[in-house]
Amino acid sequence: VPREAFSGHLELLLLAALQEPRHGYGVIEHVRRASGGRFDYPDGTVYPALHRLEAEGLLRSRWSEVEGRRRRVYEITSRGKKALAAHRREWERFTSGVAAVVDQA
Amino acid sequence: MTPRDEVLHELSGTLRGARRARQRLLDEIAEDLKDAIDYERARGMAPDAAEALVARRFGKPAVVATLWNREQTMRRRAIRRNLLVLMVAVATAGGLGITQYASGKNSLTATRASRVIRGYGMSLTVPDDWSGRITHGLVRLRGAGVRIEIRESSPTNRLDPFFRRRSVPALHASDFRSAEHHLGFTLAGRHFAVLPFPPRPSQAAIDVANSALRSFTVRSGKHYGQPLAPARFPKRPGWFIGARAGNLLAEGGQTETWAATVPYRDAPSQIPPHRTLARLPRDGVIIWVSLSRDSALRQRPFNSLNIRRRLIESTFEGLPKGVGLYRASVRQASYDIGLWVFFKTVHPRADVVARAQAQLDSLRLPTWPSG
Numbered sequence: 001v002p003r004e005a006f007s008g009h010l011e012l013l014l015l016a017a018l019q020e021p022r023h024g025y026g027v028i029e030h031v032r033r034a035s036g037g038r039f040d041y042p043d044g045t046v047y048p049a050l051h052r053l054e055a056e057g058l059l060r061s062r063w064s065e066v067e068g069r070r071r072r073v074y075e076i077t078s079r080g081k082k083a084l085a086a087h088r089r090e091w092e093r094f095t096s097g098v099a100a101v102v103d104q105a
Numbered sequence: 106m107t108p109r110d111e112v113l114h115e116l117s118g119t120l121r122g123a124r125r126a127r128q129r130l131l132d133e134i135a136e137d138l139k140d141a142i143d144y145e146r147a148r149g150m151a152p153d154a155a156e157a158l159v160a161r162r163f164g165k166p167a168v169v170a171t172l173w174n175r176e177q178t179m180r181r182r183a184i185r186r187n188l189l190v191l192m193v194a195v196a197t198a199g200g201l202g203i204t205q206y207a208s209g210k211n212s213l214t215a216t217r218a219s220r221v222i223r224g225y226g227m228s229l230t231v232p233d234d235w236s237g238r239i240t241h242g243l244v245r246l247r248g249a250g251v252r253i254e255i256r257e258s259s260p261t262n263r264l265d266p267f268f269r270r271r272s273v274p275a276l277h278a279s280d281f282r283s284a285e286h287h288l289g290f291t292l293a294g295r296h297f298a299v300l301p302f303p304p305r306p307s308q309a310a311i312d313v314a315n316s317a318l319r320s321f322t323v324r325s326g327k328h329y330g331q332p333l334a335p336a337r338f339p340k341r342p343g344w345f346i347g348a349r350a351g352n353l354l355a356e357g358g359q360t361e362t363w364a365a366t367v368p369y370r371d372a373p374s375q376i377p378p379h380r381t382l383a384r385l386p387r388d389g390v391i392i393w394v395s396l397s398r399d400s401a402l403r404q405r406p407f408n409s410l411n412i413r414r415r416l417i418e419s420t421f422e423g424l425p426k427g428v429g430l431y432r433a434s435v436r437q438a439s440y441d442i443g444l445w446v447f448f449k450t451v452h453p454r455a456d457v458v459a460r461a462q463a464q465l466d467s468l469r470l471p472t473w474p475s476g
Binding site: 023024025029041042043044045047048049051052055062063064065069070071072 | 166471
């Protein structure tokens with residue numbers, strides 16, 4: 001998948017991946033696996049986006065320690081859930097619009 | 106330098122923005138890279154190959170730094186813009202207030218709007234010109250000579266009659282008589298106590314405080330209970346170590362960690378550890394460390410984690426005769442560290458103190474949830 005096609009929907013992907021709490025690497029792995037490897041973008045680019053979503057109040061995070069290992073765990077906030085629902089609706093409208101045009105061609 | 110170190114090194118040199126935010130990002134990436142490397146190694150990859158693969162997948166640090174720096178710049182601009190809007194609003198409102206005041210319609214103070222504060226499933230409307238804040242298990246409200254706190258307590262299996270009331274109590278002048286006076290109530294299955302602090306305010310101020318209390322709402326649900334990692338001593342010959350984890354409840358939480366030169370025989374929270382002290386030889390040492398967070402109080406810091414021989418004392422209540430004790434309380438961002446170092450004598454030899462210090466220096470501190 002071309003990088004530019006993906007970048008516009010990074011927020012949607014991250015919010016969707018964080019419907020259960022995950023740390024940064026967990027989010028990256030989840031998106032990579034769930035997309036069947038199609039979204040194999042540079043891992044590092046996810047962190048600035050996670051921090052931005054947190055600053056906007058769509059995610060919250062905390063340090064958690066498991067077996068002596070620290071991880072910054074993110075989870076979606078209620079505001080984030082509303083944003084995810086809105087993104088999802090937009091995405092469905094967009095894909096159905098594209099499909100309608102492509103199918104008629 | 107490993108590929109992981111190179112990524113972190115390059116990033117740390119190119120990130121901009123607040124120091125704390127940068128450090129958090131670097132810590133987070135450092136831990137996640139470690140995770141990714143471990144994952145690849147667990148799948149059978151050689152250590153060097155795993156490091157190289159993970160660093161390659163991370164991408165160019167310069168690209169990550171560019172994205173991060175752009176976000177920081179945008180955030181800074183947004184803050185400046187909001188500040189400007191706020192200044193204009195304040196200036197406008199101030200002018201409006203003066204006009205209203207001059208025409209006898211309203212007071213200057215009425216121009217600052219009330220606002221709703223939220224957190225941990227609680228919300229409260231802060232009256233005009235009052236300040237309010239919700240933090241972990243605690244609501245603070247202050248204004249017009251009134252200071253009130255609402256503290257949350259974790260419910261226990263046995264119903265405490267103190268929390269029998271099912272609504273927020275209304276305050277009267279007589280309630281502001283003592284800092285110890287507090288009134289319990291239960292909302293949405295959660296237990297609270299209102300603490301009105303002296304001195305006694307005016308009746309008008311109490312009326313405003315009561316209107317704020319009436320606006321206090323609570324949602325049921327799980328807002329606390331996060332596991333707390335204790336501090337840890339590494340395994341070393343000649344030391345018997347242990348630790349007990351905790352949970353972060355509405356009131357706060359605590360963990361205990363210990364290291365002794367003899368087998369530890371006391372319960373984790375037993376201070377002084379009498380049974381272990383009884384078996385301690387003349388050159389023996391017991392180190393006990395608590396990490397704690399209290400929602401309403403913070404320990405006043407004193408001394409430090411560097412043991413000072415001249416501060417070893419034997420006057421602490423309940424301390425067996427002749428036993429020396431060095432105590433310290435040190436603040437960290439998310440908890441207070443309580444240190445207790447017990448020696449068999451009040452005047453331990455320098456090498457015994459040095460041995461205790463070396464052990465103490467090896468203590469690894471965790472990170473607790475902030476808030």
